[in-house]
Amino acid sequence: MNMSEPMQFRSSLRGQLLRDERMARHVSWRAGGNATLVYAPADLADLQGFMAEIPAEREVCFVGLGSNFLVREGGFDGVIVLMHNTRGVMRTDGDLVYSEAGVASPKVARFAANHSYVGAEFLAGIPGTIGGALAMNAGCYGAETWDVVDHVQTIDRQGVLHSRARSDFYLAYRHCEPTPSREEFFTAAWMRFGVGDREAARERIKVLLTQRANSQPLTLPNAGSVFRNPEGDFAARLIEACGLRGFAIGGARISEKHANFIVNPKRQGSATDIEALIHHARATVLTRFGIALVPEVRIIGRANREMR
Numbered sequence: 001m002n003m004s005e006p007m008q009f010r011s012s013l014r015g016q017l018l019r020d021e022r023m024a025r026h027v028s029w030r031a032g033g034n035a036t037l038v039y040a041p042a043d044l045a046d047l048q049g050f051m052a053e054i055p056a057e058r059e060v061c062f063v064g065l066g067s068n069f070l071v072r073e074g075g076f077d078g079v080i081v082l083m084h085n086t087r088g089v090m091r092t093d094g095d096l097v098y099s100e101a102g103v104a105s106p107k108v109a110r111f112a113a114n115h116s117y118v119g120a121e122f123l124a125g126i127p128g129t130i131g132g133a134l135a136m137n138a139g140c141y142g143a144e145t146w147d148v149v150d151h152v153q154t155i156d157r158q159g160v161l162h163s164r165a166r167s168d169f170y171l172a173y174r175h176c177e178p179t180p181s182r183e184e185f186f187t188a189a190w191m192r193f194g195v196g197d198r199e200a201a202r203e204r205i206k207v208l209l210t211q212r213a214n215s216q217p218l219t220l221p222n223a224g225s226v227f228r229n230p231e232g233d234f235a236a237r238l239i240e241a242c243g244l245r246g247f248a249i250g251g252a253r254i255s256e257k258h259a260n261f262i263v264n265p266k267r268q269g270s271a272t273d274i275e276a277l278i279h280h281a282r283a284t285v286l287t288r289f290g291i292a293l294v295p296e297v298r299i300i301g302r303a304n305r306e307m308r
Contacts, residue, residue: 007037007079009053014042026082027066028127029264030221031252032271033075033301040082044100044161044187047081052159054079060157061300062185064129065104068136068223073271074302081185083131096150096190101131105138108191109205118196119148121204125212127224131186136296137176141208146171148191154184161187174228174296217255220263226278227260227293235285235293236260242284249276272304 009017021038024031041047054060059078063069085102090111092098097117099108105126112120122143126133133145134152146166154162162184170177178184212218227235239245239259246256252269254277255261262277282293 007055007058009050013050013053014046015050016040021080023066023071023076023080024267026063026080027069027071027223028221029066029070029223029252029262029269029271029274030267031264031269031274032071033073033304035071035076035080035301036078038080038082047155047187048159048161050081050159051155051157054157056157060183060185062101062131062135064102064132065127066223067128067132068225068297070223070271070274070297070299072275072299072301073304076301078300084129093190096192098188098190099130100188101129101134101186103130104128105130105133110202112191112193113198113201113205116195116198116201117193118201118204119143119193120191121201121208124205125208130189134186134189135176136174137171138174140212144173146176148193150190150192152186152190153188155187156182156184174294215258217257217261217263220255220265221267222255222261222263223297225260225296226262227282228296230291230293233291234260238285238289238291238293239281242281242288244281244284247277247280249273249280252277254281271299271301275299 018038020034023035039050041050062081062083064084083102088100088103090099090103092115097112105123105128108130109120109124122141125140126138137144137146149166151163151165154164170179229235236259244254245259247254250269250273251266252262252264252273255263262274278295286292
């Protein structure tokens with residue numbers, strides 16, 4: 001297949017198909033280049049049909065709320081699947097809580113609390129979907145997503161669904177990798193929580209959200225924490241110690257409120273500006289402290305001339 005030719009799909013697909021779509025509309029930084037093709041599936045069956053039609057040579061990327069994600073200004077010549085679903089299904093399933101991958105993590109926290117489960121409260125602090133949280137083993141307040149996962153459902157490039165256990169993945173801090181390696185994407189998770197006091201769980205969520213609002217620049221476009229915390233230290237402390245709070249490149253800057261956040265205050269910062277800030281912060285910390293910070297952000301697409 002000629003990569004310059006537009007991909008064609010059968011008319012029976014029920015989702016929304018967008019071509020040459022500006023990804024700034026779908027990324028929490030509100031910046032980034034275009035994607036050749038973007039698809040928002042109507043439901044799981046529709047997603048299965050769509051996946052089965054994507055040419056094997058085309059790269060596929062699943063995106064939830066677009067936090068910790070960036071498309072370079074040169075664009076992405078592949079397929080973006082938008083999984084965020086404001087009406088996504090959550091339910092109790094025996095003693096487990098089931099959630100589709102497109103449900104926002106804070107919604108799952110509230111759902112679990114309302115059903116008298118405890119241990120899901122930390123999910124309220126994760127600014128993304130359950131699918132994204134699974135993909136990067138997202139965590140906060142001393143807990144990680146895969147701490148509470150019983151099993152998951154994935155979809156492969158042919159549109160076939162699979163049930164996968166925790167043992168099917170190598171899990172580490174902010175890391176999840178299928179073993180053996182395979183190209184599959186998360187569509188749902190079954191999570192196990194403790195049974196406890198509903199009101200106590202609700203109050204815990206309120207406390208954590210207040211703490212997050214007080215310590216993070218949530219009123220400005222951002223993508224959450226940019227770097228993983230190195231063992232025994234904090235990325236924000238290291239960046240701040242280098243005097244980089246408020247340091248700006250173009251329209252993007254390192255937050256004055258939390259140095260491990262890059263913000264795009266006027267939505268005029270480009271993906272190039274943001275990536276340059278990431279490189280600058282990492283290089284500065286490495287030079288001063290000898291610590292190589294590891295980005296949590298996934299960056300895809302072609303670099304523009306400035307970044308080559």
